[in-house]
Amino acid sequence: MGKPLLKTQDLCKYFFSRKWSLPSLQSRVITVKAVDQCSFELYLGEILAIVGESGSGKTTLGQSIGRIIDPTSGKVWFDGREITGVQGAELKGLRREIQMVFQDPGSSLNPRHRIDDIIELPMKIHLHFSRKERRERVKELLTLVQLAGELMPRYPHALSGGQKQRVGIARALSLNPKLVILDEPTSALDVSVQAKILHLLSDLRDKLGLTYILITHNLSIVKNFSDQIIVMYLGRIVETAPTALLFQNPLHPYTRALLSATPVITDEERKHIPAEITLEGEIPSPVNVPRTCVFFSRCQEKRESCAGMPNPDLEEVESGHWVRCPFALHLSGKAAA
Amino acid sequence: MNEAAPAKRKEGLARSWVRFRKNHLAMAGLIFLIVITVAAILAPWMAPYPKDAGLGVHFDKALSPPGPGHIFGTDEAGRDIFSRLLFGARLSLMLAVIVLGIAFSIGVPLGIIAGYFGGAVDEIIMRITDIFSSIPALVMAMAVCVLLKPSLENSMIAIALVWWRSFCRLAYGETLSLKQEDFVTVSRSLGSSSFYIMFREILPNMTSSLLVKITLDAGYAILVGTSISYLGAGASPPTPEWGIMVAEGRHYLPGSWWPSLFPGLAIFLTVLSFNLLGDGLRDFFDVKVE
Amino acid sequence: MKKTVLLKAREVTVHFDTIDGTLKVLNRANLDIYEGEVIGIVGETGSGKSVMAKLILGILPMPPARVVSGQVFFRDGDLLKMSPKERQVLKEKVAYIPQDPMTSLNPLFPVGSMLIDAIIWKRSNRSLGRYLITRRFGPSRREAAEQAAGLLDKVHIADPQDILYRYPVQLSGGMRQRVLLAMALIGKPELLVADEPTTALDVTIQKRILQLIQEKVREEKLSSLYITHDLGVARSLCDRIYVMYAGTVVESGPMGAMLEKPLHPYTVGLLQSIPKLTGEPFDGIPGQVPDYIHLPSGCRFHPRCGEPTRRCAMEEPEILEVEPGRFVSCHRISSGI
Numbered sequence: 001m002g003k004p005l006l007k008t009q010d011l012c013k014y015f016f017s018r019k020w021s022l023p024s025l026q027s028r029v030i031t032v033k034a035v036d037q038c039s040f041e042l043y044l045g046e047i048l049a050i051v052g053e054s055g056s057g058k059t060t061l062g063q064s065i066g067r068i069i070d071p072t073s074g075k076v077w078f079d080g081r082e083i084t085g086v087q088g089a090e091l092k093g094l095r096r097e098i099q100m101v102f103q104d105p106g107s108s109l110n111p112r113h114r115i116d117d118i119i120e121l122p123m124k125i126h127l128h129f130s131r132k133e134r135r136e137r138v139k140e141l142l143t144l145v146q147l148a149g150e151l152m153p154r155y156p157h158a159l160s161g162g163q164k165q166r167v168g169i170a171r172a173l174s175l176n177p178k179l180v181i182l183d184e185p186t187s188a189l190d191v192s193v194q195a196k197i198l199h200l201l202s203d204l205r206d207k208l209g210l211t212y213i214l215i216t217h218n219l220s221i222v223k224n225f226s227d228q229i230i231v232m233y234l235g236r237i238v239e240t241a242p243t244a245l246l247f248q249n250p251l252h253p254y255t256r257a258l259l260s261a262t263p264v265i266t267d268e269e270r271k272h273i274p275a276e277i278t279l280e281g282e283i284p285s286p287v288n289v290p291r292t293c294v295f296f297s298r299c300q301e302k303r304e305s306c307a308g309m310p311n312p313d314l315e316e317v318e319s320g321h322w323v324r325c326p327f328a329l330h331l332s333g334k335a336a337a
Numbered sequence: 338m339n340e341a342a343p344a345k346r347k348e349g350l351a352r353s354w355v356r357f358r359k360n361h362l363a364m365a366g367l368i369f370l371i372v373i374t375v376a377a378i379l380a381p382w383m384a385p386y387p388k389d390a391g392l393g394v395h396f397d398k399a400l401s402p403p404g405p406g407h408i409f410g411t412d413e414a415g416r417d418i419f420s421r422l423l424f425g426a427r428l429s430l431m432l433a434v435i436v437l438g439i440a441f442s443i444g445v446p447l448g449i450i451a452g453y454f455g456g457a458v459d460e461i462i463m464r465i466t467d468i469f470s471s472i473p474a475l476v477m478a479m480a481v482c483v484l485l486k487p488s489l490e491n492s493m494i495a496i497a498l499v500w501w502r503s504f505c506r507l508a509y510g511e512t513l514s515l516k517q518e519d520f521v522t523v524s525r526s527l528g529s530s531s532f533y534i535m536f537r538e539i540l541p542n543m544t545s546s547l548l549v550k551i552t553l554d555a556g557y558a559i560l561v562g563t564s565i566s567y568l569g570a571g572a573s574p575p576t577p578e579w580g581i582m583v584a585e586g587r588h589y590l591p592g593s594w595w596p597s598l599f600p601g602l603a604i605f606l607t608v609l610s611f612n613l614l615g616d617g618l619r620d621f622f623d624v625k626v627e
Numbered sequence: 628m629k630k631t632v633l634l635k636a637r638e639v640t641v642h643f644d645t646i647d648g649t650l651k652v653l654n655r656a657n658l659d660i661y662e663g664e665v666i667g668i669v670g671e672t673g674s675g676k677s678v679m680a681k682l683i684l685g686i687l688p689m690p691p692a693r694v695v696s697g698q699v700f701f702r703d704g705d706l707l708k709m710s711p712k713e714r715q716v717l718k719e720k721v722a723y724i725p726q727d728p729m730t731s732l733n734p735l736f737p738v739g740s741m742l743i744d745a746i747i748w749k750r751s752n753r754s755l756g757r758y759l760i761t762r763r764f765g766p767s768r769r770e771a772a773e774q775a776a777g778l779l780d781k782v783h784i785a786d787p788q789d790i791l792y793r794y795p796v797q798l799s800g801g802m803r804q805r806v807l808l809a810m811a812l813i814g815k816p817e818l819l820v821a822d823e824p825t826t827a828l829d830v831t832i833q834k835r836i837l838q839l840i841q842e843k844v845r846e847e848k849l850s851s852l853y854i855t856h857d858l859g860v861a862r863s864l865c866d867r868i869y870v871m872y873a874g875t876v877v878e879s880g881p882m883g884a885m886l887e888k889p890l891h892p893y894t895v896g897l898l899q900s901i902p903k904l905t906g907e908p909f910d911g912i913p914g915q916v917p918d919y920i921h922l923p924s925g926c927r928f929h930p931r932c933g934e935p936t937r938r939c940a941m942e943e944p945e946i947l948e949v950e951p952g953r954f955v956s957c958h959r960i961s962s963g964i
Contacts, residue, residue: 053829068526092528100526108519112541122527160915161672171523190671190856195900195911217830220902224909247904261834263859264904265886272904278838279831282799356646 003080004041005211006065006179011038011074013057013064033289034060036235038074042179042228047205047212049226049243051219051258055283057235062181062215066100067091079178096126099172103184105164109156115167116152122174141170144207145200162193166200173204181213186221198225219262223247231255234294235286237314241321250274251317251328253301293325303327356621363617366610373607377426384420390577400593410595412586414575418599421577425600428489428578429607432562433555435493440500441551447501448508449535453516463509469502475561482570489578492571496561500554507550511543518542545622549615556611563604579604630661632700633818633850634683639697641678643919644690650919652678654874654927655697657946657954660818665844665851667865667882669858671897673916675874676854677726680822683852684723685714701818715753722816726823728803732795738806739791742775742813743768749814778809782839801832808840812847819844819851825860837863858901862886867952870894873917873927876946880953890955892932926958934959 013035020027035057042048052058064071075084083094099122102108109118119141120134129137139149145166156164165185172180182201186194202225204210214226222229222243229246231239231254239252250256260277264270279298290296296306314322317329358364381387385406389395395415403410409418451462469477474496481495482488515521516539524538565571566580574581579600586596641653652675660666670676681687683699685706699706701717709717725731733741747767751757761767772791779787782805795803804824811819821840825833841864844851855861861868862882869879870893878891889895896912903909914931917923923930929939938944938958946954947961955961 053831066526068522095526095528100523102519102523104519108523110520110524110538110542112544113538121524121529125528162915190916191858192671192897192900192912193915195902195909196913198902198909199911218902220904223904224902224906257831261830262904263830263833263857263863265858265862265898265901266903266905269904278834280835282801283829283832352647359646 002043004077005044005046005079006042006213007040007077008065009039009075011061011064011076012036012072013060013069014072030287032286033235034286035064035071036289038230038232038237040230040237040240042211042213044178044211045205045209046227047214047225049214049216049222049229050232051216051222051229052232053217053258053283055234055286056232057286058215058217058232059183060235061232062100062183062213065213066098066181067094068100092126096122096175097177098179098181099175099177100181100183101165101168101172101185104188105161105168106156106188108168109164111156113155114152115154115156115159118156118167119171119174122171126175137174138170141174144173144204145170160193161189162197165189165197169197169200169204173208176208177210179211179213181215183215184217185214187216187218194221201225219259220264231258234284234289236294236311236324237322238295238324239322240314245318245321247272249318249321251321251323252295252325253277253299253328254295257298257300295325301327353621357617360617360620362613363621366613366617369606369610370614373426373610374430376423377430380420380423380427384417384423386417386420387424389416389420390424392575400589400596402593403595409599410593412582412596413589416575416577418582418596421582422579422599422603424577425579425582425603426607428572428576429559429562429604432489432493432496433558436497436500436558436562437551437555439494439497440504440554441547443497444501444504444506445508445540445547446536448505448510449512449539451505452509452512453531453535453539462505466502466505466509469499470506472499474499475564478561478565479568479570482565487570487573489566489572489576492562492565495565496558500558503554504547504550507546508543511546512539515539515542545618549619549622552611552618553615556608556615559611560604560608630663632659633662633702634658634660634852635698635700636679636683637698637700639679639682639699640695641682641687641697642693642695644693648920651922652692652874652919653682654943656871656874656876657879658869658876660850660852662817662850663848664867665841665853665865667853667855667861667868668871669855669861669868669897670871671856671916673873673919674871676871677822678874679871680820680852680854684721684820685718686723719749719814720817722811722814722819724804724807724811724819724821724824727827728800728807728824729827731807732803734795737792737794738798739772739775739793742778742791742806742810743771745810745813746771746774775809778812779806781812781843782806782809784809799832800828801836804828804836805839808836808843812843815847816849819849820854821851822854823856826856833860840864858886858898870897873922874919875927875943875956876954877928877957878953878955880950884950884953890949890953890960891928891957892934892959893928896931896933926956936962938962 015032015034017030018027019030038061050058050061063069065076075082077083078094078098086094116135116138119138123129123134123137138152142149142151147163147166151159159167186197189197198221205212216222226243229241229243230237231252233254239255250259256274257277257279259273260275277300281298284297291310293306293309293311296302312324312326314324316322376383384390386393393416398411398415399413401407401411407417407419409422411417447462451459477499478492478495481498482492485491521534521538524534562571563580566578567584572578572581574585582600583597586600590597636656636658639653639656643650643652656679658679668676668679678687683706694707704713704717706714706717732738744762747762748758750767751761775791776787779790784790784802784805825836828836837860853861853864865882867879867881868885869876870891871877872893878885878889878894885894886898889898900909900911912931917927925941926939926944929935932939936958944956944958944961946956948954949960
């Protein structure tokens with residue numbers, strides 16, 4: 001297996017703002033802990049899925065790794081070297097290796113730019129290709145994502161959602177990155193198009209030797225298109241495991257609730273869902289993350305001791321399977337009975 | 338399986354033109370403006386009495402009412418009003434182009450820079466804009482004119498100095514909202530320079546609002562320009578500028594109504610046409626967004 | 628036990644007149660809703676499902692929309708041929724939950740005032756004068772406030788008195804959707820039309836809201852028309868569904884039968900496109916949704932169909948009842964059986 005392609009250690013992203021209260025004219029600093037203490041490893045050729053709902057921090061985590069925003073603290077290693085604080089030319093070099101595909105293809109393409117201009121932009125910035133060479137490459141990329149060359153001079157509004165997303169993927173691939181971060185790549189698309197895009201991504205991974213981070217809330221996609229899963233809630237990793245293991249034996253109460261809420265269409269699928277759990281209450285805001293277990297307010301399996309206990313640590317319960325809940329094993333035993 | 342784009346509708350310009358044509362008022366405005374522009378360009382050849390636009394005087398024909406030979410009559414110096422109007426069109430349109438050109442070139446980049454960088458840059462630029470904004474256009478323009486020396490060129494400078502602030506504001510507002518768009522984030526994450534993002538990513542997306550503003554402002558600028566001349570702080574006789582023509586003709590109202598009326602009508606119709614065209618453009622772009 | 632028909636739509640054809648041409652959106656659509664049923668209309672973007680719902684609700688903008696033919700009977704009256712006054716009476720019996728809870732509540736007013744206003748309006752029997760007078764003063768307002776609090780309690784909002792004074796911006800998506808549900812229940816409607824009410828919500832919240840809707844529909848003995856693109860959601864709520872593609876109802880029938888044994892190629896393709904927890908391969912449907920101006924000849928689905936017959940490109944298929952209660956609109960099926 002060798003060394004991981006990407007490794008993070010205690011990665012944090014906090015947003016700070018100052019809140020003034022009139023008339024006392026005092027201010028308070030409000031900390032939004034969007035991502036808190038996230039550590040994981042990703043190996044070459046793998047697909048790591050980061051799963052969570054709004055406020056989980058999954059998008060922020062993806063953006064921190066892709067250096068769209070800068071992490072507040074923690075360390076990141078990529079391809080053997082530490083990239084935590086890189087700036088300038090080194091950062092620019094890093095951008096060639098880590099690329100991102102965004103959720104809404106409609107807004108991630110500039111409506112006033114032509115498709116070929118959109119795809120060749122990364123090349124214009126980073127490579128010293130002639131115009132002709134860039135055009136050639138754009139054609140290659142379009143073929144790679146199964147789009148017709150005639151689309152080159154067109155504008156985004158002439159394309160369907162699926163086509164726009166393919167353009168976004170082509171753009172991300174133009175510099176031959178090693179790691180592609182996919183932020184909900186199919187959420188804005190219809191189901192019939194979704195499948196095609198996922199297949200495309202899978203083919204591209206095989207063809208080009210890519211490694212993916214897939215950010216999504218959809219567990220059905222994750223089941224079929226990932227090797228490793230991280231479940232996040234309020235900025236923290238609450239459970240992580242290889243895909244097969246996680247679905248076989250989901251342990252954290254939140255993971256189980258998420259699975260239970262996943263809409264399924266066959267009775268067969270029902271059997272893969274551990275228990276009927278409907279969470280009450282709202283997803284808390286990451287503004288005031290409680291000092292106790294992050295899931296305490298909505299957990300349906302909480303014990304009295306949970307109220308006083310500080311945020312538990314991640315513990316390895318079986319090979320590669322980590323959970324942030326001391327009672328997890330008890331629960332799994334309970335459900336299996 | 339390669340996917341071609343959905344069936345081409347009457348794409349692009351052709352389709353947009355068909356849609357725009359349906360707005361009859363805007364079309365009327367456009368046609369009138371085309372006529373005026375052509376007339377202004379061809380003035381030396383179209384005017385029956387080109388010299389009257391300059392120093393020609395014919396006191397024997399002073400204040401002749403509209404009739405054969407002089408469709409709009411003559412003024413107090415016997416000059417053909419129609420010819421003078423044509424040359425006046427040149428001046429007014431030129432004023433609009435120059436004023437808006439200067440205002441646009443100063444205001445838009447400043448607005449984009451302020452909106453994009455935020456922080457201190459934003460504060461400095463926008464406070465300066467605020468200072469300029471607190472004085473009404475006409476008053477400010479007049480003050481500058483009087484300070485510099487009343488002349489047509491100076492009135493153009495004065496108006497431009499006052500006009501850039503609203504372009505700055507518009508560009509600023511648009512930039513604030515556009516910089517949140519995903520495609521800007523993408524561009525930044527790819528490593529584009531700030532200059533590229535401001536002028537190649539953000540600016541092209543505000544062209545429709547800028548175009549509408551320029552059109553509507555053109556009319557207003559002409560109004561301000563002719564008003565300054567009317568009040569004596571701009572062009573001076575014998576320049577065939579519409580504003581002073583109205584001012585000079587004023588003394589002979591109501592008996593000899595034609596020296597004031599026709600220039601006034603010219604101003605009115607021109608400004609109206611710009612307004613109709615501008616409104617039409619605004620409706621046109623609105624629908625496209627949906 | 629013979630059920631009474633609540634709503635019956637027959638051969639409804641609706642066109643939109645736009646500058647680019649005539650969009651032939653709805654194509655001879657049929658729909659039946661019996662008392663006490665939950666009916667789903669399932670379709671992807673652009674399938675015409677929202678247009679159908681809005682037509683029933685009477686909120687379809689009539690230029691540019693134009694009803695070319697068809698009838699929509701609510702109990703005995705044809706909605707399409709009624710006078711506005713008669714429609715007004717019927718509108719009271721049909722309640723609506725719109726799609727996006729974020730934008731469906733007026734941000735300028737506290738939630739309670741909107742509920743109270745709606746209650747008083749209903750009580751004033753559509754008399755503007757009475758409404759204006761009782762709105763501000765007197766016991767009616769206090770009673771209405773109590774009723775409003777009662778409604779919020781019905782939709783399981785904790786501390787209704789407090790929520791009455793909150794502005795929409797202070798509430799989460801799930802809360803806003805509950806408020807919209809409460810508003811829909813004022814006036815005792817007979818039919819509840821819900822247009823993708825949970826699409827914008829997180830999965831765990833969605834589950835709670837779906838359960839709530841189910842509960843209320845049963846409690847208040849309502850019939851419900853549920854519009855969605857998610858078959859999984861439809862499965863958990865609906866008794867019968869209609870599958871729409873490009874403005875045509877391609878198949879309809881009881882929920883279980885539709886999922887177990889889909890007949891129309893589009894339904895088959897749709898089911899197959901959805902990633903499943905059981906890990907079966909999922910493929911997508913090649914091609915894309917046609918644009919309503921340049922529709923394919925004959926069957927609207929034929930260019931994307933795996934096995935079209937010669938007739939498919941030439942004429943539109945008729946609706947055939949292949950089993951009691953099961954309708955399909957497909958040449959191959961009509962001829963094959």
